Amino acid sequence: MITLNRRHVVLGTLGAAGALIVGWGVLPPRQRLLPGEPLATVPGQVALNGWVKLSTDDTVTVVMSQAEMGQGIHTGLAMLLADEMDADWSKVRLETSNFDKIYNNQAMIVDALPFAPEDHGLGKRVAQHLVRKVIREVPGVIATGGSSSMKDQWLPMRQAGASARRMLLSAAAALWRVPETECTADSGRVHHASGRSASYGELAGRAAGLAVPGDVALKQPSQFKLIGTAVRRLDAAAKLDGSAAFAIDASPPGLLYASIVMCPTLGGSVATLNSAAALALPGVHKAVVLAPIPGGMLSVGATSGGVAVIADTPFQAMRAIDSLVIDWDPGAGAAASTRAINAALTEAIGASGRQVHHENGDVDAAMQAAATRISADYQVPMLAHATMEPQNCTAQFKDGVATLWCATQAPPMARSAVASALKIDERHVQLHIPYLGGGFGRRYFPDVIVQAALLARETGGAPVQLLWTREQDMTHDYYRPAFKCRAQAGLDAQGRLIAWSTQSAGSSLGAPSMFDSSTDGASNMAYRFANARMSHQPSEAPVSLGIWRSVAHSQNGFFTESFIDECAVAAKRDPVEFRADLLRDAPRHLQVLHRAAELAHWGEAPGAAPSGAPLGRGIAIHRAFGSIVAQVADVSVDSSRAIRVHRVICVVDCGTAVNPNLIRQQMESAVVFGLSAALHGEITVKHGQVQQGNFDGYATLRFDECPAIETDIIASAQPPGGIGEAGTPPIAPAVANAVFALTGQRLRSLPLKLA
Amino acid sequence: MTTININGRRLTVDAPPETPLLWVLRTELDLRGTKFGCGKALCGACTVHLAGKAVRSCVTPLAAVGEREVTTIEGVAGPEITALRRAWLDIDVVQCGYCQSGQLMSACALLMSTPAPTDAAIDAAMAGNLCRCGTYPRIRAAIHQAVKSAR
Ligand code: FES
Numbered sequence: 001m002i003t004l005n006r007r008h009v010v011l012g013t014l015g016a017a018g019a020l021i022v023g024w025g026v027l028p029p030r031q032r033l034l035p036g037e038p039l040a041t042v043p044g045q046v047a048l049n050g051w052v053k054l055s056t057d058d059t060v061t062v063v064m065s066q067a068e069m070g071q072g073i074h075t076g077l078a079m080l081l082a083d084e085m086d087a088d089w090s091k092v093r094l095e096t097s098n099f100d101k102i103y104n105n106q107a108m109i110v111d112a113l114p115f116a117p118e119d120h121g122l123g124k125r126v127a128q129h130l131v132r133k134v135i136r137e138v139p140g141v142i143a144t145g146g147s148s149s150m151k152d153q154w155l156p157m158r159q160a161g162a163s164a165r166r167m168l169l170s171a172a173a174a175l176w177r178v179p180e181t182e183c184t185a186d187s188g189r190v191h192h193a194s195g196r197s198a199s200y201g202e203l204a205g206r207a208a209g210l211a212v213p214g215d216v217a218l219k220q221p222s223q224f225k226l227i228g229t230a231v232r233r234l235d236a237a238a239k240l241d242g243s244a245a246f247a248i249d250a251s252p253p254g255l256l257y258a259s260i261v262m263c264p265t266l267g268g269s270v271a272t273l274n275s276a277a278a279l280a281l282p283g284v285h286k287a288v289v290l291a292p293i294p295g296g297m298l299s300v301g302a303t304s305g306g307v308a309v310i311a312d313t314p315f316q317a318m319r320a321i322d323s324l325v326i327d328w329d330p331g332a333g334a335a336a337s338t339r340a341i342n343a344a345l346t347e348a349i350g351a352s353g354r355q356v357h358h359e360n361g362d363v364d365a366a367m368q369a370a371a372t373r374i375s376a377d378y379q380v381p382m383l384a385h386a387t388m389e390p391q392n393c394t395a396q397f398k399d400g401v402a403t404l405w406c407a408t409q410a411p412p413m414a415r416s417a418v419a420s421a422l423k424i425d426e427r428h429v430q431l432h433i434p435y436l437g438g439g440f441g442r443r444y445f446p447d448v449i450v451q452a453a454l455l456a457r458e459t460g461g462a463p464v465q466l467l468w469t470r471e472q473d474m475t476h477d478y479y480r481p482a483f484k485c486r487a488q489a490g491l492d493a494q495g496r497l498i499a500w501s502t503q504s505a506g507s508s509l510g511a512p513s514m515f516d517s518s519t520d521g522a523s524n525m526a527y528r529f530a531n532a533r534m535s536h537q538p539s540e541a542p543v544s545l546g547i548w549r550s551v552a553h554s555q556n557g558f559f560t561e562s563f564i565d566e567c568a569v570a571a572k573r574d575p576v577e578f579r580a581d582l583l584r585d586a587p588r589h590l591q592v593l594h595r596a597a598e599l600a601h602w603g604e605a606p607g608a609a610p611s612g613a614p615l616g617r618g619i620a621i622h623r624a625f626g627s628i629v630a631q632v633a634d635v636s637v638d639s640s641r642a643i644r645v646h647r648v649i650c651v652v653d654c655g656t657a658v659n660p661n662l663i664r665q666q667m668e669s670a671v672v673f674g675l676s677a678a679l680h681g682e683i684t685v686k687h688g689q690v691q692q693g694n695f696d697g698y699a700t701l702r703f704d705e706c707p708a709i710e711t712d713i714i715a716s717a718q719p720p721g722g723i724g725e726a727g728t729p730p731i732a733p734a735v736a737n738a739v740f741a742l743t744g745q746r747l748r749s750l751p752l753k754l755a
Numbered sequence: 756m757t758t759i760n761i762n763g764r765r766l767t768v769d770a771p772p773e774t775p776l777l778w779v780l781r782t783e784l785d786l787r788g789t790k791f792g793c794g795k796a797l798c799g800a801c802t803v804h805l806a807g808k809a810v811r812s813c814v815t816p817l818a819a820v821g822e823r824e825v826t827t828i829e830g831v832a833g834p835e836i837t838a839l840r841r842a843w844l845d846i847d848v849v850q851c852g853y854c855q856s857g858q859l860m861s862a863c864a865l866l867m868s869t870p871a872p873t874d875a876a877i878d879a880a881m882a883g884n885l886c887r888c889g890t891y892p893r894i895r896a897a898i899h900q901a902v903k904s905a906r
């Protein structure tokens with residue numbers, strides 16, 4: 001055991017016992033156990049490391065850096081620590097972390113490096129090692145996204161739990177003057193063979209006085225008590241009685257309310273404003289012109305400028321907005337339209353000079369030699385996130401300190417955006433991050449947070465809550481970009497796939513080509529092609545774009561899994577067998593594929609819907625964020641030619657299934673989210689203005705359209721993969737393939753509409 | 756000044772009569788469990804009970820409430836909501852949770868009027884409550900379970 005020696009780090013205080021000084025000497029490189037500054041504690045509480053605090057009343061407080069936006073990550077991560085600590089699960093409470101670098105999300109960055117999942121070479125390992133080292137040392141890489149939270153904290157949370165457990169065992173052994181090896185821990189108590197026992201809370205003070213052990217052995221999977229079990233969510237009860245707090249529920253004393261109208265043209269701003277009528281309304285304090293907010297990292301375009309009205313109540317503020325007389329300066333975005341974007345995409349997929357993201361064999365020669373060649377163009381539209389909780393933020397700026405109650409997937413990014421907007425030091429920005437009412441990638445962007453911070457300068461120190469209407473939220477999103485893809489394949493006389501090529505076009509979100517992830521899920525599939533080329537042509541548009549649940553996989557899953565189905569049809573092969581041939585070197589994929597086929601009774605007639613309409617069945621398989629998901633959809637077509645999805649079989653291999661209950665939830669969630677896009681989702685732009693304003697224009701899947709979803713999880717001892725997004729990419733192609741099986745119509749553009 | 760009957764109490768609020776009930780609840784009465792999602796009766800996040808019936812509080816002006824009893828997620832009680840909450844916990848329905856006050860209020864109103872609803876009746880009662888996290892299959896299962904446990 002490496003013992004981290006004492007230095008000068010105060011890890012906690014225990015009531016009147018005063019400060020206990022423990023710490024370490026030589027930092028093992030990249031250690032993520034101890035933060036640079038001790039955790040703050042309250043009387044009766046000690047910090048055992050940077051992830052867990054223990055109270056004399058036995059409460060175990062686990063420190064959370066990751067945003068809970070529905071994916072259940074708070075529960076999943078706390079399970080890791082509690083299991084290794086042998087804590088009493090009923091005593092576990094959560095607390096939001098500070099911004100220490102130990103919480104930096106290394107996995108999110110490492111996963112984004114341009115290496116294929118199958119690559120296990122030295123170059124990849126060295127690059128990952130170096131990037132981890134850098135991320136460990138730079139400030140501000142706390143973020144929730146890329147389905148990375150579990151991957152990132154799988155070891156640190158467990159090590160923190162195991163280290164804390166060892167300290168409690170040592171404390172008990174010293175107290176009882178017995179060898180530590182004779183002590184055992186279970187459910188929040190240490191026991192000795194003699195029958196003596198003490199609760200963790202009783203041992204807290206002594207444990208905190210010990211050196212922090214740095215490399216305690218972790219449990220073997222057979223020793224897990226919580227990991228692998230369907231533990232219920234920690235946040236469930238509070239979400240059933242209205243007590244769970246979201247950003248919109250912040251209500252500091254003296255709260256004022258603001259509403260905003262932004263330039264309908266994306267990126268535009270206010271030319272002139274007449275606010276006299278609005279200001280004459282009761283309760284209205286002020287109208288404030290806000291300049292556009294630059295798009296920044298991972299986005300193209302800016303949040304439009306606008307006018308906010310501050311009033312005593314939200315209703316007064318919203319009503320006053322309607323009385324503003326504004327001339328807009330539409331800016332460069334005025335020319336943007338879906339028609340122009342699509343025309344540019346069509347040109348781009350035919351363009352030379354495309355960026356080749358993967359190439360093997362000689363695809364041109366193989367195409368020439370092919371007995372059968374097929375080609376198809378696919379297309380997906382822009383999409384909104386439409387989080388159920390509209391964008392909002394509550395801000396107070398008083399005595400040089402900004403306090404914000406906000407929903408963010410990237411707190412340090414939000415903090416620095418606020419600091420630079422207010423021209424204050426980051427240390428003078430405090431964030432309170434409650435539950436997020438959905439994220440899906442939308443809440444990386446701190447636009448509403450910056451707007452609220454700017455409004456807080458205008459209230460003489462009173463807090464102000466800025467709430468976007470649904471219309472503002474829908475028309476000022478960072479949209480999933482539109483993409484096109486030209487897919488081509490060559491088959492030999494025996495129907496074997498000998499050449500495969502995809503050329504996509506769409507926004508690369510401004511990423512340099514080295515880090516362009518636009519072909520994720522197209523250029524790094526597990527299919528083994530003898531000759532293949534996957535390329536991309538960036539095509540940017542003057543609209544605000546961003547990342548949307550499963551990012552590039554969201555379109556590439558549709559392109560590749562639809563086209564592989566077309567290849568199977570051209571080869572006159574069964575779609576499952578055809579895929580299995582190409583996956584012969586990917587045992588995990590094969591297992592997922594075959595399990596899905598088995599559960600769906602693939603090969604048997606799918607039967608009829610309750611209405612009597614015949615069913616069609618389609619399959620798709622896709623890997624994203626370290627997890628492999630296959631889905632089989634049963635669909636029918638109703639009398640109005642609308643596609644109805646009746647049942648979805650979903651099989652996932654996500655490595656170690658930390659909490660099967662949460663994994664099932666995420667699969668269901670991802671299927672519903674993906675079905676909204678497959679059947680309904682489409683944002684269109686005209687004269688630079690988004691045409692959809694609310695859930696009437698931008699429909700999302702409703703309760704009565706939702707299929708039954710049955711999820712099966714493959715048992716695995718591999719480290720956990722991500723689960724928040726991996727279930728979204730396969731559903732659109734599974735449904736499209738089912739529609740083809742049923743009707744013979746190959747639908748190559750989303751949302752799926754039958755002719 | 757308007758008097759309203761809310762969660763078993765009689766309270767006076769100082770809000771113009773055209774103010775949507777949603778904002779009266781959230782900001783005048785500090786009952787923030789009822790959520791804003793769309794403002795146009797399109798999402799159901801703001802669902803409350805008015806005289807025992809599910810209504811969208813975002814499009815219900817204060818003036819339209821009158822003497823009728825308003826019940827919110829904070830005040831709702833009775834065998835239906837108790838059974839629903841138990842089923843919701845047992846099946847672990849919630850994800851982000853933002854829509855869930857509205858979902859529960861709609862489901863509760865359904866069971867108060869139809870103790871053993873068919874799937875078609877559940878569809879009709881719940882189709883107006885959107886959930887972007889996709890909790891629909893579990894909501895259906897939880898409603899069925901609540902019905903069973905109430906028997
Ligand atoms: S907020 Fe009332 S229905 Fe959406």
Ligand code: FES
Pocket residue numbers: 070388437438849850851852853854855885886887888889890
């Ligand atoms: S639980 Fe998130 S919107 Fe329903």
